Amino acid sequence: MPVAAGSYLHEMIFSELADVVGPDNVSTSQSDKIAYSCDYYWIPEMWVDRGCESPTAEFIVHPATTEEVSRICKIANHHKIPLTTWGGGSGSQGGALPIYGGILLDTKKLNRVIAIDTTSLTVRAETGIIMQHLEWALEKEGYSTMHMPASIGCATLGGFLAHRGTGVLSTKYGKIEDMVMSLEVVLPDGTVINTLPVPRHASGPDLTQLFLGSEGTLGVMTRATLKMHPLPEERRFHAFIFKDLHAAMEVGRGIMTRRLRPSVMRLYDEAETRRLIKRVLGIDREGSYLVFCFDGDKDLVELEMQKALVICRSQPHEDLGREPGESWWDHRYDFFFPNHMFRLPQAFGTLDTVATFANIEKVYWAMKRVVEEHFPAARYIGHFSHWYEWGCMLYARFIIEQPPQDPHEAAVLYNRIWDMCLRAAMKEGGVLNEHHGIGLKLGRLMKELHGPAFGVMEKIKSVLDPNNIMNPGKMGFKGL
Amino acid sequence: MLIEQQFATIDACRFCFMCRHVCTVGVVSGWESDTPRGKGLILFKILRGHATYSDDLVETIYRCCLCGMCRTWCVGGYTMPEAVLLARSDIVDQGKEPEGARKIRANIMAAGNPFGLPAEDRFKAIGDGKVFKDKAEVLYYVGCDTAYSQPEIANAFAKILLRSGVDFTFLRGETSSGKPLTVLGYRNEANKVAEELWPRIRSTGCKVLVTTCPNSYDTFRNDYAAMGFDLDGIEVLHATEYMARLVKEGRVTPRNPLHRSVAPQDSTYLCRFNDACDGLRRVLQAIPGVDLKEMSWTRDRAHSCGEAGGVLRLLYPELSEELAKRMLEEASRTAAQVLATACPVTKRSLASVNGRGIEIRDVVELFAESL
Numbered sequence: 033m034p035v036a037a038g039s040y041l042h043e044m045i046f047s048e049l050a051d052v053v054g055p056d057n058v059s060t061s062q063s064d065k066i067a068y069s070c071d072y073y074w075i076p077e078m079w080v081d082r083g084c085e086s087p088t089a090e091f092i093v094h095p096a097t098t099e100e101v102s103r104i105c106k107i108a109n110h111h112k113i114p115l116t117t118w119g120g121g122s123g124s125q126g127g128a129l130p131i132y133g134g135i136l137l138d139t140k141k142l143n144r145v146i147a148i149d150t151t152s153l154t155v156r157a158e159t160g161i162i163m164q165h166l167e168w169a170l171e172k173e174g175y176s177t178m179h180m181p182a183s184i185g186c187a188t189l190g191g192f193l194a195h196r197g198t199g200v201l202s203t204k205y206g207k208i209e210d211m212v213m214s215l216e217v218v219l220p221d222g223t224v225i226n227t228l229p230v231p232r233h234a235s236g237p238d239l240t241q242l243f244l245g246s247e248g249t250l251g252v253m254t255r256a257t258l259k260m261h262p263l264p265e266e267r268r269f270h271a272f273i274f275k276d277l278h279a280a281m282e283v284g285r286g287i288m289t290r291r292l293r294p295s296v297m298r299l300y301d302e303a304e305t306r307r308l309i310k311r312v313l314g315i316d317r318e319g320s321y322l323v324f325c326f327d328g329d330k331d332l333v334e335l336e337m338q339k340a341l342v343i344c345r346s347q348p349h350e351d352l353g354r355e356p357g358e359s360w361w362d363h364r365y366d367f368f369f370p371n372h373m374f375r376l377p378q379a380f381g382t383l384d385t386v387a388t389f390a391n392i393e394k395v396y397w398a399m400k401r402v403v404e405e406h407f408p409a410a411r412y413i414g415h416f417s418h419w420y421e422w423g424c425m426l427y428a429r430f431i432i433e434q435p436p437q438d439p440h441e442a443a444v445l446y447n448r449i450w451d452m453c454l455r456a457a458m459k460e461g462g463v464l465n466e467h468h469g470i471g472l473k474l475g476r477l478m479k480e481l482h483g484p485a486f487g488v489m490e491k492i493k494s495v496l497d498p499n500n501i502m503n504p505g506k507m508g509f510k511g512l
Numbered sequence: 513m514l515i516e517q518q519f520a521t522i523d524a525c526r527f528c529f530m531c532r533h534v535c536t537v538g539v540v541s542g543w544e545s546d547t548p549r550g551k552g553l554i555l556f557k558i559l560r561g562h563a564t565y566s567d568d569l570v571e572t573i574y575r576c577c578l579c580g581m582c583r584t585w586c587v588g589g590y591t592m593p594e595a596v597l598l599a600r601s602d603i604v605d606q607g608k609e610p611e612g613a614r615k616i617r618a619n620i621m622a623a624g625n626p627f628g629l630p631a632e633d634r635f636k637a638i639g640d641g642k643v644f645k646d647k648a649e650v651l652y653y654v655g656c657d658t659a660y661s662q663p664e665i666a667n668a669f670a671k672i673l674l675r676s677g678v679d680f681t682f683l684r685g686e687t688s689s690g691k692p693l694t695v696l697g698y699r700n701e702a703n704k705v706a707e708e709l710w711p712r713i714r715s716t717g718c719k720v721l722v723t724t725c726p727n728s729y730d731t732f733r734n735d736y737a738a739m740g741f742d743l744d745g746i747e748v749l750h751a752t753e754y755m756a757r758l759v760k761e762g763r764v765t766p767r768n769p770l771h772r773s774v775a776p777q778d779s780t781y782l783c784r785f786n787d788a789c790d791g792l793r794r795v796l797q798a799i800p801g802v803d804l805k806e807m808s809w810t811r812d813r814a815h816s817c818g819e820a821g822g823v824l825r826l827l828y829p830e831l832s833e834e835l836a837k838r839m840l841e842e843a844s845r846t847a848a849q850v851l852a853t854a855c856p857v858t859k860r861s862l863a864s865v866n867g868r869g870i871e872i873r874d875v876v877e878l879f880a881e882s883l
Contacts, residue, residue, distance in 0.1 A: 059543065061568040066553050067544035070527070077527050080553065083562045094542055121544060122529040140542035160542075162533045172808070186529035369587035370524035 034133040035090045035113060042090065045111060049093050049135070052103045057094040057141070064092045068118060068136050072186075073126035073473060074379060075443055081376050082439045087129070089116065089136035096141040098216060098224055098254040105252065106222035108135050108501045114512065115220075115501050117248035119160065119188030124382060125471025127195060127247045131505055132512045139190050142254060145169050154213055156257040159190030175260040178205035178295070182368045193253050195469025196245040200364060203288075203419040204295035204327070205261065207467060209244045216255035217243050220497040229257070242492070247469055248503040250496050264327035267295070268337055269357020271323040273315075273350040277301045278393065280320035281416070285389045286343040287324065288419050292336050296325035296357075297419050301396070304413040312367060313356050323357045379435035379446055383453050384466045388423040391461035392416070396426055398456040403430050407449055418466065425466045428453075450474065470507045478508025513602050515555055518595035522559060525552030525592055531582040536816050537575055540834045545572045548582045548592040555599055565608045573599045574610055575831060577824050578695060579816035580784045600697025612827040613696045621701060624687030625656040626826065634686060637663035641670025648681035651718035653732075655725030656688050657822055657856040665724050665856055668880035669751055675883050676764040681716060689731040695821030703739055710741050724751040724876055726781035726855045727821060733786065750782055751876050752791030752854050759798045766882035769801030772871075774878070775848035776804065777839065777862075778814035779855040787812075792854045795875050799882045805846035815839045822857040836861040844868045852878055 035042050037060070049058045065088035070076040079086050095101045108115035114134030121128050130136045139160030146156040153175070157166055163177075164185040170176055179192065181199040191197065193215070198207040205211065214227045227240040243253055274280040280299045287294060298321075300309055305321040315321065324340060326333045344351075366372055374380035387395045396414055403412040407430070414428035430449055436442045454464055454477055464474050464481050479486045486508065493509050494500075505511030515522065525548045532538055538547035545554070554572060557563035565573075578593045603609050619628035635642055638659070652673065658665045673680045690705035713721060723729050732748045749757075758764045776792050783789040789811045796802050809815050817835035818824030825832040840862060843851045850871045853859040862872045 061545070061571075062563070062566050063545035063550065063554060063568045063572040064543060066557065066563070067547075067550035070553060072527070072529065080526065080556065083560055092543075118544075120529065120532070138542060138544070143542075162539075164533045168808075183529070185531070185533035365530070366587045369530050370528050370590065371588040375524075375527060 048107050049091055052100050053093055053095050059092040068092055071121045071128050072124045078442055084439050087131050089130035090133050092136045094138050094141045101218045101252050101254055102222040102224055105218055109221050109499055112499045114504050116503050117252050119191030120186045122183050122186035125469045125473040127469055127471030127506055153260050154257050155260045158255055159253050160188050162188055174263055176263055177258050178261050182365055190253050193244055194247050198418050198467035201295040203297050204293045211258045213257040215240050215253050218252045218254055220502050247507045249507050249509055266330045266333050267327040268333050269325045269354050271352040271356040272344050273317045273319045273321055275319050275348055277320045279347050280322045283344050283347055287340050292340055294324040295327045298323050299416040301414045304415050374431055379432040381430055383428040385457045385462040386425045386466040387462045392423055394460040395457045395462040398460045399428050399453045402452045402456045475508040514598040518598055521590040521595045522552050522555045524590045526556045531585040534581050534585050536579045536581055537577050565603055570603055570608055577818045578820035579780050584784055584812050601699050604697040616692050617698050620688045626692045629660050634659045638666045641667055642682050644684050645681040647717040648679050650678050650680040650720045651716050652680050653723040653728055655728045658724055662856045665874045665876050668877045669724050671880045676758045689728040691727040691731045692821035692823050694735055695823055706736055706739055720747050722749045722754045726779040730781040730785055752795050755879055756791045756794035766799045768882045770799050770882055771801040772850050773803040773805050773848045774850045774852050775807055775843050775846045777851050777853045778811055780816045780819045783812045792875055795879055805848040807842050807846055809842055815842055817861045819855055819857050825861055832861055833865050836865045840868050
């Protein structure tokens with residue numbers, strides 16, 4: 033329910049929020065409404081570009097403690113107004129957009145590192161901390177979470193928790209859901225809960241995993257304890273070109289099923305090798321580019337590397353040595369600055385999905401066929417950059433150089449590509465998403481993905497949030 | 513609108529988050545509107561006619577401290593501080609600048625300083641070292657912050673010049689160099705100030721124009737050059753550069769050991785806008801007994817607390833204090849006994865919030881003390 037500016041209710045809610053966080057930490061300014069109305073999702077960006085009016089929050093609040101978050105939840109629940117949590121706002125799925133107005137809760141003042149446990153190698157921090165700030169704090173002590181996504185400087189810890197994010201070292205160190213020990217969560221009614229202090233137990237279902245990936249629909253995660261790791265003695269890369277995607281995939285699969293543990297492994301299809309690898313690394317080759325890294329103690333790195341090289345050399349290959357990987361590591365964030373990254377007027381989307389080794393190539397080809405056969409204006413590229421013992425993630429992308437100017441036509445085209453690609457992926461054993469989340473963008477496909485199991489999620493949502501105040505209309509849950 | 517000149521930056525920054533974690537004001541305040549992306553979104557709307565400058569939007573544009581960290585960080589080379597400066601000029605053209613900005617402008621135009629203090633009191637607190645000659649090899653330009661609130665810096669620098677046997681003078685009737693006007697968007701007024709000041713500087717026949725104020729240093733070197741003033745024959749130096757030269761030439765030798773650990777606090781204008789970082793360290797290293805403690809955020813990536821024109825402290829004192837506290841927190845991690853600044857605006861901002869027991873001194877004072 034929107035709260036009209038100038039109404040009695042608007043005044044009352046403003047005063048209640050100001051009473052919690054102080055008037056300087058509640059904003060109704062035009063500046064903030066603009067800045068919080070657009071995240072990293074292409075549709076709101078396109079709307080800004082075309083001059084459309086984006087939905088805005090009525091109130092933007094900056095709580096600095098868990099207790100303040102709790103009191104804000106109580107206010108929203110009492111008045112039955114939407115509460116959307118915003119971390120860095122750099123999500124690509126529209127998850128943090130305040131589509132029904134109401135209160136937008138920016139977590140960035142919950143930014144303290146609470147405790148570093150050098151005995152157990154864990155760190156407890158508030159979830160509004162920008163991930164790079166947490167990393168810098170740990171690096172000074174000789175540790176790292178090893179969570180290093182391109183959005184490390186943009187996104188908050190809470191943002192990664194909310195959509196089960198990942199980083200470039202995930203193949204060895206896991207996604208964020210593998211890194212979390214425990215959570216403090218404020219429920220929609222303001223109750224503060226803590227999940228169990230350790231992630232491995234037989235003391236009932238794992239509530240930590242219930243909240244991870246819930247995208248602000250079940251509560252606000254306010255603190256988290258993460259694993260941390262000593263900084264590695266060495267990080268050693270090696271790169272190869274193989275004749276095609278399948279050959280490179282066989283090598284990648286071989287490395288994983290041999291149970292070696294590269295921290296980085298990135299495989300680029302022929303199209304991305306031809307364009308991106310040439311443009312950024314200056315390697316002009318036909319075929320499929322594979323780069324991987326082992327890190328840790330030097331002798332262990334050497335041993336694993338030698339075993340991986342044997343697997344690589346079992347296929348026809350060109351050995352590119354260490355340098356391309358080292359260069360990529362040094363410039364890994366450069367790809368995401370303007371001029372390197374796709375941006376308007378282009379339309380673009382990252383169709384990241386994950387499947388078993390038996391299915392992942394089928395998923396790749398199915399989506400590629402959809403794009404090439406049905407959308408001639410679009411091109412399709414892909415790489416595989418997060419690997420598991422049983423399969424890997426496909427980071428496929430479509431790009432349209434000149435999408436329609438009309439915002440409605442552009443959105444219809446954009447959504448149609450997503451629908452067709454993801455249905456093709458699901459048919460071959462893929463899922464809607466691997467590490468960006470669902471948000472506003474993909475909610476409509478959640479029932480198709482989960483089938484009757486989505487009803488379980490809906491029931492959990494309705495029990496925890498009976499007034500549907502928490503980020504309504506996201507992740508496939510009902511709107512207002 | 514002038515901001516059209518920065519369309520490429522506005523277009524790139526409006527959807528880019530890549531520098532938000534280093535944006536000085538954005539990190540401290542937490543508000544998205546304070547980041548380069550927030551300002552990009554706002555300026556894009558203004559540029560396309562989808563918004564006009566309301567009081568809210570104006571405040572956002574004036575809260576930027578123009579430190580240029582985003583510019584330094586940007587792989588794409590985009591220049592949000594330049595876009596913000598042009599936006600402020602547009603705002604001024606529309607008569608919508610904040611009241612505080614108008615006051616600073618009026619003070620400079622009437623009394624030659626942003627504080628509105630009497631022009632005749634400018635050098636009142638400076639001691640015997642102040643020398644006024646018609647002609648000299650070196651002109652020491654003091655600057656407003658030093659003259660009115662930190663005469664100890666001017667006294668120390670005059671002592672160094674005297675001990676080095678430099679033929680120098682202060683400038684009779686010195687006024688603001690105009691940096692606050694430029695920073696606030698008053699381009700015409702800044703030009704008027706320069707038109708009045710520069711001929712008087714030239715008339716001293718100085719070959720070196722040296723200042724303890726990085727704001728003025730940048731104004732003379734870059735703003736005046738951009739305005740078309742003839743700088744030929746006058747070398748503009750910051751005091752750190754000049755002191756390092758005096759040491760190198762053997763004209764002065766610090767002999768009294770300081771016996772203190774010192775963290776250098778780099779200046780935005782020296783390090784980020786003029787690539788003049790080395791002077792501060794050379795001077796500190798020349799002082800016997802200085803144990804140099806570097807901060808994590810240093811040189812062209814040093815924190816800022818509103819150096820540009822010294823206006824942030826006047827317009828938004830609470831924000832300025834938060835920035836200064838962050839800078840002190842960073843310095844305290846080094847466990848240094850002294851934080852050595854090279855900018856009077858920074859020293860003043862830090863001193864106003866200093867509760868950490870760290871001594872805050874301008875490098876000029878430390879050097880003078882060691883003579």
